[in-house]
Amino acid sequence: MARLPYLDPEHAEPRVADLLSKAPDLGIFRMVANAQGAFPGWMRFGGALFDPAEIDPLLRELAITRVAAMTPGADYEWVQHAAITLEVGGTAISTPRSSVPTAGWWFASPARSCATPRRTRKPSPP
Secondary structure (H helix, E strand, O other): OOOOOOOOHHHOOHHHHHHHHHOOOOHHHHHHOOOOOOHHHHHHHHHHHOOOOOOOHHHHHHHHHHHHHHOOOOHHHHHHHHHHHHHOOOEEEEOOOOOOHHHOOEEEOOOOEEEOOOOOOOOOOO
16 A cells, blocks of 8 residues: 555646656556656656666666565565566575565576675674
8 A cells, every 4th residue: 555645647737647657557657756846757767667778678687576575564665576586587496385576586698697685693783
């Protein structure tokens, strides 16, 4: 369940409504679109991150799934990007039945591998 409301495209500025009409039908876009002044730049930034000429897709997805695995409450990101990791050439060596990031997923490719780290103790307070 979203903690922030989704922007209704009918109530958006024309340039934001246009970008939303071209974006995948994912809540994250309509949620971030609430910041209508920042949304076009955020979409350009996201487009650059998903441009294979800028960042290798497999390395990008390994980084995202690794951060999601280490972040409590990031199950949504884990589920979304674990699937994308497989689509861009990653291999699920160990597939848990649940989608909980700390359950032991490992992804690998012929040239690179990444094991999901587990935090064994809470960080010390500052």
